[in-house]
Amino acid sequence: MLPNFLGVQELDAQQRSKVYDELSSASHPDFDFFFMVGLSAIIATFGLLLNNVAVIIGAMLVAPLLSPVLSLSLGAIYGDFYLFARALEAEVKGILLAIIVATMLTLLAPGAESTYEILIRTSPTPFDLIVALAAGAAGAYAFSKERLSATLPGIAIATAVLPPLATIGIGLGLHRFDIAGGAILLFLANLIAIVVASAIIFWLLGFGPRFSKIQEAETMNRLRISFILLILISVPLVYLMVNALNEEALRTTVEETLNSQILGMDDTTITSIHYEEIDGVLHVEATILTPEPLTSSDSVRFQNALENVLKRPVAFELDVVRLTVYNVEAEPS
The missing domain is CATH 3.30.300 (GMP Synthetase; Chain A, domain 3)
Incomplete structure (x- = not known):
């Protein structure tokens, strides 16, 4: 087992079974799931186009896309191919639905243009990765602890899975592929960070294989692959952040020199x-x-x-x- 340096108390078999059942149910790719994804995409798209933070936050609360991400982590830790495959199906189809809805609404919206809330989701930095890691860990831990369920709405806001997807659709609708590309990078950073962090928390809570050395080795390999993906996605984020800092320094220098x-x-x-x-x-x-x-x-x-x-x-x-x-x-x- 992975050393539990944090002193996290493991769940008993009954508690683990309950978490598994709840996540499995919340990640089912059925009509209810896609209906809520569609509604949240509508809310997020207009919130972004209207530059309205409150509406965007509302969309985060409505969107059910966090549960499949946590199920991906749990399925990977358990070695449960059925849970993993079903969660992956729900997440991929939900992603595509959100992007399509946002694209169509942008094409139909008169005078649609980029806003501040859209643009800030096109230049991710390593800080966004850190936020997603913390939010992913918090999500897995809160979902596993019934008494912490009240914190889940706040975690849904922190993970911010849906707004980047709506931003991708808006970018495609506006034919602004720079906007769509930046939002894709932000979404992938959020997704990978949440999967990695939640997988570690699930492991520490006792969800990993207990008796099979082979299964434990396979799970560790999956964690290593996740860490590699996390490192790879952090490279362009660092590059973008350095570029942004250099651009800001250049802008300030030019303005101060001319004003002098x-x-x-x-x-x-x-x-x-x-x-x-x-x-x-x-x-x-x-x-x-x-x-x-x-x-x-x-x-x-x-x-x-x-x-x-x-x-x-x-x-x-x-x-x-x-x-x-x-x-x-x-x-x-």
Whole structure:
């Protein structure tokens, strides 16, 4: 058996049987399951399109997709192919249904466009993986302890299985494959992390094979494979996080450098800054609103300041919008 370093108290045979029966029943791919998945997908899709956090949370509470994920873990630990296969069928069909519903609703919704709640689900980081690991462990433990059942709604929110699926559908409906791709990565990270964490908890609670060394070895191999998948999925998450941090640092540096060049210029503001890297050269375009006459020498001054700070070649374009200021003095009373 896996060493129980956490001191988790194992369940007795009756308790384990009850958990097995409840998870097996909750993971059955029947009409009730798919009906709830469809309804939760509708709620989540409109919550995301409306940028409404409360509605999205409601969708998480309605969605029944967490139970099949926990059943996958339990089936893998038990070596129960029937439970594993049935849970996999329910999860895969539920995933496809949620994506199809979200795609269709997005295609039918007039003026549908990306919102903040959609975009934040397209750039997963290792922190999302850590949250999913903790939520998966909490879900398995709470499902196994009847007195902790009141925490399950909160765990359903923390695991956030459904919103990434709705985001995938929205991305497909908007023909924004960058949105769909980022959401796929987030969903896979959540799924793998929940399976790994819940499998460990189920093992510690005594669900693993007890008498067969062969079965125990097979279960350990399945856990190793899960850990490998967890490591593999963490690689792109780390890459995305590093890129995001570098992008934020670059944005801040460019803004601060340009703003430093207009100090002392009254009524002058930088209204917009756009930049992109092309063939190793950072192309920066800035729009300045000012009453002062700026010339090409000012543009060169901005460019030199950026190159000195960034230590890289910069192509700079300055768009000047002339501002006329009228001062009207108050008449004496």
